[in-house]
Amino acid sequence: MSLDPRDHDWVNNDSIFSWRQYLKSELVRQRGNRSDYSGKPLSEIEMHEGIVTRAVVPKGIWWHYFIFHPYNCFLVSPEEHKQYGHVREWAIQSAYSRYGRDTVIMWFESLPFKVKPFRLL
Numbered sequence: 282m283s284l285d286p287r288d289h290d291w292v293n294n295d296s297i298f299s300w301r302q303y304l305k306s307e308l309v310r311q312r313g314n315r316s317d318y319s320g321k322p323l324s325e326i327e328m329h330e331g332i333v334t335r336a337v338v339p340k341g342i343w344w345h346y347f348i349f350h351p352y353n354c355f356l357v358s359p360e361e362h363k364q365y366g367h368v369r370e371w372a373i374q375s376a377y378s379r380y381g382r383d384t385v386i387m388w389f390e391s392l393p394f395k396v397k398p399f400r401l402l
Contacts, residue, residue, distance in 0.1 A: 304354060332353045
């Protein structure tokens, strides 16, 4: 099953919450019920946008579709989300390890920023 929202007919301006829930459930299915941060089993699971956060992107629903992407989303416990939610360097390295450096950089470079808010190393 594709995790690109453009591959799903049901995705539209009104389905962003449903897309986020769908992505989260698919990531749990693929990665298991463990924290991407600590590796510990999760009783409660939160999904965190770790490389490009919602605060960094322009307003507009389709921007959320761009960042609600497996390369950018991490499964964490509520405590980890509060404590480590803004550790971009960890998120970048984690995505590189899981998907490959070049793949993640290509995804990041494809985001339609007028000016990139930061560079990936």
